[in-house]
Amino acid sequence: MAKLETYNTLKDKDEAFEQINIDSKEQLDIYIEKYKKEQSKYGLVFRGCPDSKYKLYNSSQRKWLNIELHKLGRTYDEFIEIEINNAKNWQNGLLEKFFNAFGQPPFDISILSFLQHYGAPTPLLDWTYSFENALFFATDGLKSADSDNDIDNYCSIYIINTKWQELTNYLVYVQSGLDQIDKILDKHPKVNSDNVIENLQNFNYNTLHQIKIAQIPGYKRNGFAFSLRNRPSFNLVWNQQNLNIINQKGLFVFNSSENKPLEFFFKGDKTKVEGSPYYLPKIICLNIHKSLYEYIKLKLTKGKRFPINKDFIYPQEEMIANKSFQHFLNFDF
Known part of the structure; x- marks a missing residue:
């Protein structure tokens, strides 16, 4: 079994990141206030990790490299595509029926979101629009280290700006493709664009893979709607159907590489x-x-109407049902 590379010291990370060390309550308070104000204004998103030494590999990269899955005779892309199709077809298409019950087809990115939520390896990396939620993730499962190595004594929060023009928004990319089709149909109404429209309309993994690096936005009330001016009957809506991602204010960053961590592509x-x-x-x-x-x-x-803890960040269907009954029992107290 292969072992993923990690950073040996904080100094090692300097080449890959713009680093700031926080060693006191006063420093932490400053950054909490700073990023609570800036997170929505500047389109910032955050990822919390309980150990600073780990590189930003997604779970499918970790499985592919750790278990040396290439020895099974498949490519990395085939690994992801087969996993998506297996999930769609499991138990006579149960997952497809589940999504259809919400009025949506089982889009590839919806399947990936589902797999990510339930712990299957995917090329998605979890991020959040909330700095406080990232703080929770940075300390969830945190273990103090008995180590002289500085990096073992820190957890980390990573920050990127979703408004960076070079960081492709996958949904904007899809709408842009549809806009291009509209322009072509304006000039050439008889052009057959069905295949291109179908690929975009299905949120096909191959289309996502071609982008290399992309952000996939989180939950939005009423979803994300797409239109085609030349096809008034065209109706496409997509949303995250994932309990965790709503409270987590989560989104995904997709990385198509089989062996390069996300920071490899952010050189500055x-x-x-x-x-x-x-x-x-x-x-x-x-x-x-x-x-x-x-x-x-x-x-x-402390003092929060909805404390940011495990119950808030990881809501489970069973928990919702159980709490509903408990609330009835305790209603008069």
Whole structure:
């Protein structure tokens, strides 16, 4: 079994990230206030990790590399595509029927979101629009390290800006493709564009894979609607159907590479990665000392109507049902 590369020291991470170390409550308070104000204004998104040494690999990369799945005679792309199709077809198309019950086809990205939610390996990496939620993820399962190595004593929050022009929004990409079709049909009404429309309309994994790196927005009330001016009957709506992603204020960042972590493509200084079409700034990394764990836990729960804890971040169907009954029993108290 192969072993994924990690960062040996915080200094090692300097080449990959724009790093800031936080070692006191006062420093932490400053950054909490800063990013609570800036998160929506600047389109910032966050990812919390309980150990600073890990690179930003997604779960399908970790499985592919750790278990050396290439030895099964399939390519990485085939691995993802087969997994999607297996999920769609399982138990006589149960998942397809589940999505249809909500009035939506089982789009490939919807299947990937479902698989991600239930722990299957996917090329998606979880991020959140909420800095406080990222703080929860940075301390969830955190273990203090008995180590002289500085990196073992920190958890991390990673920050990217979804408004960076080079960071493709997959849904904007789909609508842009539909807009291009409209322009072509304006000039050439008899052109047959059915195949192209079908690929975009199905949110096909192959289309996503061609983008290389993309953000997939989270839940939106009433979903994301798409239109075709030349096809008034065209009706396409997509949304995240995932309990966790709603409370988590989550979104995904897709990475098509089988072996390069996400930060590999964010070089900064207008540097373009070989084989990538993007010029992306370095990802910001806040390294937070693990001694602040109890203080963070207090900041996320004290005085909040909805404390940011496991019940809030990981809502389960059974929990909703159980709490509904418990609330009835305790109603008069």
